[in-house]
Amino acid sequence: MRFLVLSFCLAGVLTQFSEVTRAEAQAPMASAALKGAVLDPSRAPMAAVTVIASPAGPGPTETTTTDARGAFQFSLAPGSYTVKALVAGFAEASETVSVASAENVSVELVLQIAGLRDSVTVSGRVSYAAPAITSATKTPTPLRDVPQAITVVTKELIKDQMMTSVGDVMRYVPGIAVHQGENNRDQVIIRGNSSSADFFVNGVRDDVQYYRDIYNVDRVEALKGPNAMMFGRGGAGGVVNRVMKEANFRPTGEFSLQGGMFGNKRVTGDIGRALNDEVAFRLNGMFEDSGSFRDGVTLNRRGITPTVTFAPSASTTVAARYEYLDDSRVADRGITSFKGAPANVADGTFYGNPSASDVAATVNMASTTISHRRGALTIRNHTSFGGYDRFYQNFVPGAVSIDGSQVTLTSYNNTTQRKNLFNQTDVTYAARTGAVRHTLLGGAEFGNQDTVNFRNTGYFNNTATSVLAPFASPTITTPVTFRQSLTDADNHLDTKVAAVYAQDQVELSRVVQVVAGLRFDRFDLTYHNNRNGDTLSRSDDLLSPRVGVVVKPMTAMSIYSSYSVSYLPSSGDQFSSLTTITEQVKPEKISNYEVGAKWDLVSGLSLQTAAYQLNRTNTRSTDPNDPTRIVQTGGQRTNGFEFGLNGNVSSVWKIAGGYSYQDGYVTSATTAAVAGAQVAQVPHHTLSLWNNYQITPTLGAGLGILQRTKMFATIDNSVTLPGYTRADAAVYFSPTSTVRLQANVENLFDKRYYINADSNTNISPGFPRTLRVALTTTF
Secondary structure, eight states, X not given: OHHHHHHHHHHHHHHHHHHHHHHHHHSOOOOEEEEEEEEOTTOOBOOSOEEEEEESSSSOOEEEEOOXXXXXXXXXXXXXXXXXXXXXXXXXXXXXXXXXXXXXEEEEEEOOBGGGOOOOOOOOSOOSOOOEESTTTTSOEEGGGSSSOEEEEEHHHHHHTTOOBHHHHHTTSTTEEEOOGGGSSOOEEETTEEESSOEEETTEEOOSSSOOBOTTEEEEEEEESOOHHHHOSOOSSEEEEEEEOOOOSSOEEEEEEEEETTTEEEEEEEEEEESSSSEEEEEEEEEEEEOOSSTTOOEEEEEEEEEEEEEEETTEEEEEEEEXXXXXXXXXXOBOEETTEEOSSOTTOOOBOXXXXXXXXXXXXXXXXXXXXXXXXXXXXXXXXXXXXXXXEEEEEEEEOTTSSEEEEEEEEEEEEEEEEEEEEEEEEEEEETTEEEEEEEEXXXXXXXXXXXXXXXXXXXXXXXXXXXXSOOBOOOOEEEEOOTTOOEEEEEXXXXXXXXXXXXXXXXXXEEEEEEEEEEEEEEEEETTTOOEEEEEEEEEEEEEEEEEEEETTEEEEEEEEEEEEOTTTTTTOOOOTTGGGOOOEEEEEEEEEEEEEEETTEEEEEEEEEEEEEEEEEEETTEEEEEEEEXXXXXXXXXXXXXXXXXXXXXXXXXXXXXXXXEEEOXXXXXXXXXXXXXXXXXXXXXXXXXXXXXXXXXXXXXEEOOEESSTTOOSEEOOEEEEEEEEEEEEXXXXXXXXXXXXXXXXXXXXXXXXXXXXXXXXXXXXXXXXXXXX
């Protein structure tokens, strides 16, 4: 009997246990959200990518697809998962994550192009290093797989140094110097070649002479060596490409207020939001009203850039952008020279009349980009229109009298109006032939540029084209009348470009890669002289090859060699005029031989070195047997070596900078110089190094060194600008995660130096010690 009772009790307990177990099994298990994004090597979002979450143990595998923002989301039970991203044309990327109950986890996957695949690094740290670039090959390519020297200045470095202009950005780019550009435009000297036209926006030509602001820039890329294969004519020493901020469906908000010495006042704003799953917008704005250490020199500029991205499907995006920039400032040609050196006058000394010296530029740029991807095939069409209205009026310091008591001044003004229209279509396809992987590119570009130039000469007291001013006080108020002289420009130019190009990025094995491409340009220029009615024209067929070999002894390291060619038409990089002589002149040819190495030392820290020889031939020279004839026997060469270091040394230490050695000289006499002359403003040695150290989570500091050896102001080698060493510093304080206060000091030890020149008598002194403070908030 007792046994029977015990049996019934045990049965009841087992029944209750079974019911509880069944109830627990039927109850939903607490889940967590796993969110993430899939990006290409340039960190642009990738839509229509398959994402798989596989559990480490038993359990179902979940699959989803990224949306137009590259975003994905899973609802998963707690545990460990391997998350993979798969799409045709790109190598698989994966990351292992742990998901805890009721916890939101985020992951970011960066895909590498399949033909140039490598290990994938997932990192959320802010870095000065850029792991990949698109403009160099028109495909997303790891930077170490591009066979040429490239320096990328990221938005983090721009922010840390309070950079506001292209000139600021170039300070920490090895092998590039900033030319004075008559202090009315951006102009750079890359590998001994000076240009005011080799500037691009998202890979499209932006060649008018004006000062560019970088308030709307995500990063600036300096691609060195001839780049005609990607960018067309010009680019003798390299090009500077601005990659703009775009609407990308991720919430963005930043406001910055800046002030400092010499009346510096500047404000910028950046806000971006997704309106819905298909439309996102972004708005960048800027206003600046500043003075200068130069007497009477001021700057006023404002800009606004709205962008919209429309993603009607997971495989198609349409991006539209408009930029308005208005820049006005006092035209300042710097100081003169005396006895082969910069004149010994106060750095603020102004030559001429600052109230009658003006630079004004109004820029309107609009563009649309349509991208569509179907499997391994991607089609991209970009249309860009730019309207530029530019004027400057200036006083030009000239030679000093023998006794050093007086200096000659002249004056003129100039107007340029240009309209640029470009259309580019690129088709890329990832393919395989046996064990060999290919990334194929084919494209075409069409462009039209319409330019009007008009110049007046200044007549002092309405009679003389020059005037003498006291050497010690050359600021004058003498009345000046501006009218055309017999040789002043009054012309109209129409330029048409049609180009086709093809490229193959080949992965022969895990160790050897080849990049080979060829571009054909048809360049037509028609020049009309309004003064005498003459119409001249010149047509050139330009064939620009590029080939590079990359050897990778290890995944994180590449050794490369390359050869590339560019051409500069006889009308020059601004094609501002054409004569009966230059109408007959063939384009100059620029060829570059380069070897180098790139090494990702640790995650987020990259080192690159390059040695090169750049030759410029077909330059104009005077016939030694007939001084009235021009022959194309002139030549110029630059031999150089450079290295750059960018990225994170540790979790609290960021670094950017490099060293370059250059020897630029005339190999065969030109119209400007004899054989053996040193190229203007190309110092033998330059060094730049910027360090940013995070002392505590809320406090950081920066220290930079800039060093340059002496150089000649012009190619006649008669005036020398002395070398210098300059130190910069900064302090950063972040009381919260959304607020940062920073103070930057330029020229910490108040070193007197001369930064660049436009001629022997137009030399720019460098800034004295200068303090700027900025308050930035994100939201």
